Amino acid sequence: GQQVMQIPQYQHVQEGEDFTTYCNSSTTLSNIQWYKQRPGGHPVFLIQLVKSGEVKKQKRLTFQFGEAKKNSSLHITATQTTDVGTYFCAGQGDSWGKLQFGAGTQVVVTP
Amino acid sequence: SAVISQKPSRDICQRGTSLTIQCQVDSQVTMMFWYRQQPGQSLTLIATANQGSEATYESGFVIDKFPISRPNLTFSTLTVSNMSPEDSSIYLCSVGRDVYNEQFFGPGTRLTVL
Structure with a gap:
């Protein structure tokens, strides 16, 4: 069936550093959404990307949707302790x- | 966004029994979903709760095990029937304006089956 693959599974980051998490699908997506779940909490909606090649920013978070609408990434700059979560x-x-x-x-x- | 509450927030149950989880939203919503999340794992969709008709279940989930009700646009229940330890998980309801828009999640119900 359809699957959405995400890497890495774990990311240890020094405060102030940047990191990126990647998402890939074997089939074309109509849209991709990103959620954040703090430890002990529930998933909270961050962003939705719909257009091919779309880039959206939320403060230190940059979200991209690939040209083929099969992959996406989330890049966080200058990581803070408040960024902890899944x-x-x-x-x-x-x-x-x-x-x-x-x-x-x-x-x-x-x- | 919507304010979503779930009851109970957690429960410990004996195997063979059933538990009904309630999901209440502070405004009318079109879409309501039920998910399961094992600790440290991703979310798996159990079913879409349809108002006034039978829920739409995903592969691997059946109505006899997870009966769902949705009597109106603000409320839904999920029952976990004839529980076994494998049903220990967090159960989350979520709501959305339509199937292709963002979802808002309730706080979840942490279920432990002994």
């Missing part, structure tokens, strides 16, 4: 309406 990408295909979540990237920030 970041999930979730894709939807043109022919399948359900949101398919990636495995998530668990981010640990070292002060």
Whole structure:
């Protein structure tokens, strides 16, 4: 079936450093969404990307949607301790309406 | 965004019993979903709760095990039936304006089956 792959599974980052998490689908997506889940919390919606090649920024977070609409990335600059949590990408295909979540990237920030 | 509450927030149950989880939204929503999340794992969609009709279940989930009700546009229940330890998980409801828009999640129900 349709799958959305996400790497890396874990990311240890020194405070102030940058990191990127990647999301890939074997099929073309109609849109991709990103969620953040803090430890002990529930997923919180961050952004949705719909257009090919789209780039959106939220302060230190930059989200990209690939030209082929099969991959996406989340780049965080100058990581802070508030960035701790698991970041999930979730894709939807043109022919399948359900949101398919990636495995998530668990981010640990070292002060 | 919508404000979503779930009851109970957590429960410990004996195998063979059933638990009904409630999801209440502070405004009318078109889409309501139920997910399962094992600790440290990703989210798996159980079903889409349809108002006034039977829920739409994903592969691997059946109505006899996970009956769902949605009597109106602000409320839904998920029952986990005849529980076994493998059902221990976090169950989350989410809502959305339509199937292709962002989803807002409830706080979750942490279920432990002994």
